[in-house]
Amino acid sequence: MQVNVLGSRANNLMTNGGVELFDWAAQGRLDAFFLGGGQIDGQANINLVGIGDYPQAKIRWPGSFGSAYLYYLVPRVILFREEHTRRVFVEKVDFISTPGTSDPEVYRTGGPYAMVSPICQMGFDKDRRKFHLVSVHPGHTVEEVLDNTGFEIDVPEHVPETILPDRATLDIIRQQISLEIAECYPRFAAKVFPEAMNAA
Amino acid sequence: MTGIVHDSVDSLAALIPDGSKIVVPADYTGIAMELTRAMVRRGVRDLYMVCLPVTGLQGDMLIGAGAVKTIETSAVTLGEFGGAPRFQAAIGDGSLKIKDATCPAIHAGIQAGQKGIPYMPLRGMIGSDVLANRDDWKVAQNPFSDEEDPIVLLPAIRPDFAIIHAKKADRHGNVYIGIRREVMALAGASRQTLVTVEEIVDGNLLRDDATAAGTLPALYVGGVAEAKQGAWPLAFWDEYPADEAHMTAYVAAARSAEGFQSYLDQFVTGGTRAAAAE
Structure with missing residues (x-):
């Protein structure tokens, strides 16, 4: 595994700036992509623009970045958010930076595959346009997920506990990937991997 | 060609009329912050600012200074330092027209x-x-x-000016961009490219294959000026990191219009970089 960081000198296989990343996606060279959202709704629509009426938003976020393109073209987009609340997981987003699903005539080789929050993991059914609960992290419950999710999700009869990453995976993340990320995102790395950053 | 190398960054800024359409790159390409401060000093107005594809401090400062009428961008963010306060304020009060893109x-x-x-x-x-x-x-x-x-x-986007910071240029106006080949697209699309560089060097960057492949030919360049630490307080290539203390101070100051104004007085319009270092 190797981390490829846009803007990095040490960990970057691209020689044509950001545009090359988007070309990779259209060429089918990207397998997976992680995408967060200010709001995420039950149809897997993502809002990265803001809350309130557009364009004069009450709360304005940075913007849609490459989401209105990569979400269509990367086969496995893994949604994530560090906060699992009803203000994040809403019935309907205020602005669709990028839609979770498209009509059949729209060229789309990619889309939502899973969603990870601090309390659970969900999957997404493109045909039904709906999330389903896959597992709940240790120490959390199905009720907690439902209480803090603003849209309806399918819940199977038996919901397993999330399988935690093994030692080897954690070691790669903490000892190798942490350092590769730190070149471009030093403050993030210091916050998430304090031991690795102190050791380095 | 004569006169392509300017004596001062302020002289470059004087080339940009009010109402110009400018394009700027993402931070990793090299941001001409000293030239941006010179644009604020000149009091440029009504810019149409295209960001390829996002902007940060540069956009926030120009917006806060009232220089931007319309911004076309995929995001405005100070990255690890947080949201862009003057951008958010200008969206909130409706004074900035935004063309959100991806x-x-x-x-x-x-x-x-x-x-x-x-x-x-x-x-x-x-x-x-x-x-x-x-x-x-x-x-x-x-x-x-x-x-x-x-x-x-x-x-098609055809800006009047592309504005970048790079490592070096020769006296003919050829600019070394290294691996930042996205600059070729910026420069090709724009009528002219204005460049600040860490240093002006002797010789001709196009004469040697080792530099020629990573050089923006003078053909595209409307003017060059030397600006040491010209991307400060942003990071520049692998030459220097962001000035974290200054960025944190900017974010704190720019939360209010008054704080932003006193920031400009201290670091842009009134004082100098030397004063900032004291």
Whole structure:
């Protein structure tokens, strides 16, 4: 595994700036992509623009970045958010930076595959346009997920506990990937991997 | 050609008339912050600012200073230092017109400009509110397909000026950009490129293959000026890191209009970088 960081000198296989990343996606060279959202709704629509009426938003976020393109073209987009609340997981987003699903005539080789929050993991059914609960992290419950999710999700009869990453995976993340990320995102790395950053 | 190398960054800033359409790159390409401060000092107004594909401190400062009428961008963010306060304020009070985009759409528009063609087709975007709010973008049927295949068409972007910071330039106006080849698209699409560099060097960067492949030829360049630490307080290539203390101070100051004004007084219009270091 190797981390490829846009803007990095040490960990970057691209020689044509950001545009090359988007070309990779259209060429089918990207397998997976992680995408967060200010709001995420039950149809897997993502809002990265803001809350309130557009364009004069009450709360304005940075913007849609490459989401209105990569979400269509990367086969496995893994949604994530560090906060699992009803203000994040809403019935309907205020602005669709990028839609979770498209009509059949729209060229789309990619889309939502899973969603990870601090309390659970969900999957997404493109045909039904709906999330389903896959597992709940240790120490959390199905009720907690439902209480803090603003849209309806399918819940199977038996919901397993999330399988935690093994030692080897954690070691790669903490000892190798942490350092590769730190070149471009030093403050993030210091916050998430304090031991690795102190050791380095 | 004479006069391509300017004595001062302020002299470069004087080339940019009010109402110009400018394009700036993402932070990793090299941001001409000293030139940006000179633009604020000159009091430039009514800019149409295109960001390839996003902006940060540069955009926030120009917006806060009242220099930008319209911004076309995929995001405005100070990255690890947080949201862009003056951008957020200008959206909130309606004083800034925004044309929200998605990164590859701006790249495509610039590529169309570079090629001198009217538009570029691009996948994605259909069904998004990004597309729904862009009356200058169109959806058309792929003429090569027998089946229904809608695709978005992005009009060519032809800025008056591309504005970048780079490592070095020679006295002919050739600019060393190294691996930042996205600059070729910016420069090709724009009528002229204004460049600040860490140093002006002797010789000719196009004479040696080792530098020529990573050089923006003077043909595209409207003016160059030396600005040591010219991207400060942003990071520049692998030459120097961001000035974290200064960025943190900027974010704190720019939370209010008054704080931003006193920041400008201290670091842009009134004081100098030397004063800032004291």
